[in-house]
Amino acid sequence: MFGNLGQLGQLGSLLKNMGEFRERIAQTAETLKAERFTGSAGGGLVEFDVSGALEPVGCRIDSSFFAQQDCEMLEDLVTAAVLDALNRAKQSQKERMTKTAEELGLPGLDALPNGGFPGFPGV
Numbered sequence: 001m002f003g004n005l006g007q008l009g010q011l012g013s014l015l016k017n018m019g020e021f022r023e024r025i026a027q028t029a030e031t032l033k034a035e036r037f038t039g040s041a042g043g044g045l046v047e048f049d050v051s052g053a054l055e056p057v058g059c060r061i062d063s064s065f066f067a068q069q070d071c072e073m074l075e076d077l078v079t080a081a082v083l084d085a086l087n088r089a090k091q092s093q094k095e096r097m098t099k100t101a102e103e104l105g106l107p108g109l110d111a112l113p114n115g116g117f118p119g120f121p122g123v
Contacts, residue, residue, distance in 0.1 A: 021104050028100045029053075032093055039084025041077040048081035050089050056082070 032052030040047045045065045049058035059081075065074065 017104065021106070024100050024104060025097070028096050032089075032096060035089075035092065037085050037088040037092065039081045039086070039088060041080035041084065042073075046074070046077040046081045048078065048085045050082075050085040052089050052092060054086060054089055 035052040036049050036057060037052065038047050038049050042065070045062045047058075047060045048056070051057050059078065061074070061078075065077075
């Protein structure tokens with residue numbers, strides 16, 4: 001009946017350290033925002049950059065592509081490059097936030113929706 005009382009101490013510790021937890025998560029979020037992730041497609045013909053906050057920040061298309069004048073192919077390559085960049089950023093978000101949570105003694109948050117990190121849709 002009282003076998004789970006030890007978990008109350010963990011909850012109390014979590015609540016006591018909530019301020020530190022928020023601060024560390026905010027620091028990690030700022031670090032991620034400053035990072036850039038590049039996705040590419042077509043053997044590097046198209047590259048797309050996103051921030052760690054999953055915001056688009058740049059797109060490059062090799063000038064040799066325009067000699068082909070294939071708009072449909074360009075659209076496909078841009079889409080593929082964007083998805084590649086977003087996947088790279090999401091993976092970094094997950095790894096960093098999970099590491100931060102583990103350092104704070106909160107393992108397993110990555111099993112929760114959004115990795116247990118509100119405001120990080122990619123986690």
